Amino acid sequence: MTDIAWIDAAISAARPQAIAALLRYFRNLDTAEEAFQEACLRALNHWTTNGPPRDPAAWLIFVARNFALDEARRGKRHESLTDEAAIPDTQTAETDMAERLDNAHYRDDILRLLFICCHPDLPSTQQIALALRIVSGLTVQEIARAFLVSESAMEQRITRAKRRVAAAQVPFEAPGAAERQERLQTVAAMIYLLFNEGYSASGGEVHVRVPLCEEAIRLARLLLRLFPGEPEIMGLTALLLLQHSRAAARLDENGQIVLLEDQDRSLWNRELINEGFALIEKALRHWRPGPYQIQAAIAAVHARAMKPEDTDWAEIDQLYGVLEQIQPSPVVTLNRAVAVSKVRGPAAALQLIEPLEPQLANYFHFYGVRGAFLVQLGRKQEARVDFDRAISLAHTAAEAAHIRMHIDRLMQEGQTSVAC
Amino acid sequence: MLYALLCYNSEAMVADWSPEKDKEVMAHHLAVERRLAEQGKVGPVVRLMPTTTATTIRSGRAPSVIDGPFAETKEQLLGFYLVDCDSLEEAIRVATELGIESGAMEIRPVMHFSDLSNPRGAVGEAAGGADGQNTQARGIQ
Numbered sequence: 001m002t003d004i005a006w007i008d009a010a011i012s013a014a015r016p017q018a019i020a021a022l023l024r025y026f027r028n029l030d031t032a033e034e035a036f037q038e039a040c041l042r043a044l045n046h047w048t049t050n051g052p053p054r055d056p057a058a059w060l061i062f063v064a065r066n067f068a069l070d071e072a073r074r075g076k077r078h079e080s081l082t083d084e085a086a087i088p089d090t091q092t093a094e095t096d097m098a099e100r101l102d103n104a105h106y107r108d109d110i111l112r113l114l115f116i117c118c119h120p121d122l123p124s125t126q127q128i129a130l131a132l133r134i135v136s137g138l139t140v141q142e143i144a145r146a147f148l149v150s151e152s153a154m155e156q157r158i159t160r161a162k163r164r165v166a167a168a169q170v171p172f173e174a175p176g177a178a179e180r181q182e183r184l185q186t187v188a189a190m191i192y193l194l195f196n197e198g199y200s201a202s203g204g205e206v207h208v209r210v211p212l213c214e215e216a217i218r219l220a221r222l223l224l225r226l227f228p229g230e231p232e233i234m235g236l237t238a239l240l241l242l243q244h245s246r247a248a249a250r251l252d253e254n255g256q257i258v259l260l261e262d263q264d265r266s267l268w269n270r271e272l273i274n275e276g277f278a279l280i281e282k283a284l285r286h287w288r289p290g291p292y293q294i295q296a297a298i299a300a301v302h303a304r305a306m307k308p309e310d311t312d313w314a315e316i317d318q319l320y321g322v323l324e325q326i327q328p329s330p331v332v333t334l335n336r337a338v339a340v341s342k343v344r345g346p347a348a349a350l351q352l353i354e355p356l357e358p359q360l361a362n363y364f365h366f367y368g369v370r371g372a373f374l375v376q377l378g379r380k381q382e383a384r385v386d387f388d389r390a391i392s393l394a395h396t397a398a399e400a401a402h403i404r405m406h407i408d409r410l411m412q413e414g415q416t417s418v419a420c
Numbered sequence: 421m422l423y424a425l426l427c428y429n430s431e432a433m434v435a436d437w438s439p440e441k442d443k444e445v446m447a448h449h450l451a452v453e454r455r456l457a458e459q460g461k462v463g464p465v466v467r468l469m470p471t472t473t474a475t476t477i478r479s480g481r482a483p484s485v486i487d488g489p490f491a492e493t494k495e496q497l498l499g500f501y502l503v504d505c506d507s508l509e510e511a512i513r514v515a516t517e518l519g520i521e522s523g524a525m526e527i528r529p530v531m532h533f534s535d536l537s538n539p540r541g542a543v544g545e546a547a548g549g550a551d552g553q554n555t556q557a558r559g560i561q
Binding site: 005006008009010012013052055056218221222224225228229234237274275278279282285 | 433434486
């Protein structure tokens with residue numbers, strides 16, 4: 001007797017490899033998905049009575065492939081499905097299959113699958129939705145809930161993505177070295193976006209969507225297993241682990257945002273932090289710095305500080321300086337300004353971000369951060385204007401509430417100073 | 421005789437356990453560990469970080485440092501126990517009790533065991549209940 005939790009874990013772990021291999025055989029996402037679905041149903045029956053197979057992925061691929069071939073032969077006429085008892089000696093066939101599957105196609109299959117989901121013709125929202133559906137195997141309903149759209153809208157989004165992929169005629173052969181590198185970066189970017197979507201939701205009532213973060217971490221780990229020697233993938237995984245380690249401390253019991261310096265650091269997940277440290281340490285040995293590694297290094301500086309006042313802001317300032325050079329962006333500079341305010345004071349920080357306003361005129365965090373600097377400088381009127389603007393740009397209720405708290409504090413301080 | 425119980429499983433699968441499932445498995449292991457500790461039969465117990473954090477050094481004219489685990493296999497070494505058992509039979513009983521619901525456990529007799537430093541220094545507070553275990557480890561002959 002094999003327990004359901006085991007089967008569940010075995011199926012979801014086998015899914016990327018199985019779908020990827022089936023896609024290589026059938027070159028059609030729908031066929032691959034349908035066949036895998038069928039194989040899962042049979043696994044549920046077969047494994048519970050006959051015990052677990054030696055290699056769940058190989059078993060699923062074998063059964064799914066046979067099912068799809070049968071379907072094709074039958075020309076989709078509806079007849080009763082073959083009972084898996086009719087498949088002669090699944091164990092032997094599966095063992096055989098497992099030998100051939102070993103490492104030979106594994107990496108390229110999964111990479112191709114991920115890349116298909118990240119096809120450059122697809123907008124990033126469709127990329128993420130497709131990856132969650134195809135690679136992660138979330139249901140349309142789950143994905144719709146995560147993105148706060150209706151199920152039918154999400155269904156449509158995924159169907160449209162699939163159609164585009166089919167029309168784009170993605171090549172199915174193994175990618176060359178240069179192309180593989182390029183694909184890897186696209187996939188990494190998709191995983192990063194997926195995590196961000198979970199880390200600070202782009203809309204709605206819920207500010208943090210833990211399942212999306214967890215799924216992104218799972219995919220990052222998968223990618224790292226496929227490319228164990230890529231420092232940027234180590235950096236990406238480390239970054240996600242370190243950011244996610246704070247999940248339990250980032251919101252209070254009322255769902256309000258708790259700033260880094262006010263967080264209860266005992267709630268930070270030390271296991272994730274230590275794994276992140278181990279990965280970033282390994283990555284830095286390669287001397288090939290990249291944006292993910294540097295962001296992970298910044299997150300690591302925060303994670304290392306047991307108390308907010310222990311934070312090495314000078315190092316954070318330096319790391320952001322490096323990041324500005326390899327990936328110049330006003331958002332990076334804005335983040336650096338926070339470190340600068342700690343090291344050299346709010347006036348220097350304000351000076352750094354003033355020129356960014358035209359580029360960040362619609363960016364919630366710009367006004368939140370500038371407002372905070374202005375408060376520190378005692379320029380309360382101007383701060384109030386920035387906070388009001390931030391509220392109008394807030395994406396989630398938690399963001400708006402957080403700024404409102406700042407304003408309340410400003411008002412109270414205003415009253416006390418008048419009273420004195 | 422000292423035996424090392426080496427726990428192998430598919431890392432991808434273990435990573436896909438729900439947090440509840442993971443907790444359940446760990447709680448079960450801890451219960452067995454506690455009982456073994458009371459009998460003075462258990463040494464260090466180690467759960468390893470994922471193989472993605474692993475680094476391997478290969479011999480060669482100039483030894484090379486390689487990212488990743490020692491070998492690409494379907495099942496990875498996820499952790500190990502050191503237990504003191506009277507016989508292989510007993511070691512098999514302990515391993516079975518720890519639970520081999522999936523994956524495998526390899527039982528390897530230990531040839532040499534020394535505990536020169538206090539392993540707690542390296543492990544820190546990470547391992548819950550490490551206190552009792554280490555005292556026991558030193559008690560192992």
